[in-house]
Amino acid sequence: xxxxxxxxxxxxxxxxxxxxxxxxxxxxxxxxxxxxxxxxxxxxxxxxxxxxxxxxxxxxxxxxxxxxxxxxxxxxxxxxxxxxxxxxxxxxxxxxxxxxxxxxxxxxxxxxxxxxxxxxxxxxxxxxxxxxxxxxxxxxxxxxxxxxxxxxxxxxxxxxxxxxxxxxxxxxxxxxxxxxxxxxxxxxxxxxxxxxxxxxxxxxxxxxxxxxxxxxxxxxxxxxxxxxxxxxxx
DNA sequence: AACGATATCAACCGCCTCGTA
DNA sequence: GTACGAGGCGGTTGATATCGT
Numbered sequence: 001x002x003x004x005x006x007x008x009x010x011x012x013x014x015x016x017x018x019x020x021x022x023x024x025x026x027x028x029x030x031x032x033x034x035x036x037x038x039x040x041x042x043x044x045x046x047x048x049x050x051x052x053x054x055x056x057x058x059x060x061x062x063x064x065x066x067x068x069x070x071x072x073x074x075x076x077x078x079x080x081x082x083x084x085x086x087x088x089x090x091x092x093x094x095x096x097x098x099x100x101x102x103x104x105x106x107x108x109x110x111x112x113x114x115x116x117x118x119x120x121x122x123x124x125x126x127x128x129x130x131x132x133x134x135x136x137x138x139x140x141x142x143x144x145x146x147x148x149x150x151x152x153x154x155x156x157x158x159x160x161x162x163x164x165x166x167x168x169x170x171x172x173x174x175x176x177x178x179x180x181x182x183x184x185x186x187x188x189x190x191x192x193x194x195x196x197x198x199x200x201x202x203x204x205x206x207x208x209x210x211x212x213x214x215x216x217x218x219x220x221x222x223x224x225x226x227x228x229x230x231x232x233x234x
Numbered sequence: 235a236a237c238g239a240t241a242t243c244a245a246c247c248g249c250c251t252c253g254t255a
Numbered sequence: 256g257t258a259c260g261a262g263g264c265g266g267t268t269g270a271t272a273t274c275g276t
Contacts, residue, residue, distance in 0.1 A: 012244075012270080034261065050262080051245065086264060101265075102243055 009043045013052055017042055021049055022057055055098045062094030066103055074100060075112055 009017075024040035030053070033046040042049060055061075066074070070092055077088045085097035085104075092100065 010246075031262090045246095046261080047247090047263090048245075054263095055244070083265065097264075098244075105266095106242060 007043065008045050008048075010048070013056075017044070018052070018057060021052060025053060025057070051098075055096045058096075060094050061096060066095075066107075070095070071108060071111075074104060075108060078104065078108075078112075 013021075020040045020042055021036070024036055024042075028035075028039055033050045036042070036046060036049045037044050040049070044052075073092060074088060077091060081087050083101075085101045089095050089097040089100045
């Protein structure tokens with residue numbers, strides 16, 4: 001055994017020391033740890049006595065392997081609380097903070113890291129199969145329609161309060177932000193239409209007979225989302 | 235059987251908080 | 256307001272056990 005410069009014992013506890021400490025706690029109860037070494041007749045520091053009692057001698061301390069349920073609870077609580085071992089152990093009947101901490105460092109940390117890595121790889125796999133939104137290409141066939149008031153069937157009207165862009169002559173005033181979005185959209189129209197519009201099963205082909213637009217495609221989901229708002233874009 | 239690597243866990247250390255004088 | 260001591264906590268260490276070669 002190692003001794004401190006002031007003569008206090010360190011290192012593993014002997015059976016006799018455990019007996020003395022147990023007897024002392026039985027007689028005086030827990031607490032007043034500064035008095036325990038004297039009362040018990042132990043040549044140990046107060047902290048050493050407290051630790052030995054809390055982590056080893058205290059009744060109802062659960063020994064043996066952690067159950068899967070306990071593992072699961074520790075992982076969840078650690079996610080919530082971080083390295084607050086005393087709080088975590090408080091939710092696990094009979095387990096000490098030291099036990100939980102050791103178990104985490106020896107087993108669960110690796111397990112959690114492995115799971116996170118697995119999850120990350122799975123996420124990467126999913127991301128590689130995601131279809132990115134394609135640019136919407138509008139092709140004009142025929143003359144541009146008047147911007148005074150563009151109506152997309154059935155009841156979607158595009159109007160603008162800004163006289164520099166779309167005409168204010170429409171029946172309903174429009175929200176500035178939405179108008180800007182549409183203005184930008186319209187400004188991006190390919191005038192000479194060299195690029196063929198892409199077509200797939202998820203896009204919605206619309207015929208704009210009255211608008212001068214021969215065809216354009218819009219993702220169906222987006223379209224439905226937009227048109228669900230009373231079929232009117234502001 | 236011998237040895238090194240790795241895992242496990244009890245114990246220690248240093249710091250922080252809180253109560254008290 | 257401040258100094259001090261006790262209690263408590265989390266990080267780290269070191270001894271021992273177990274496993275693989």
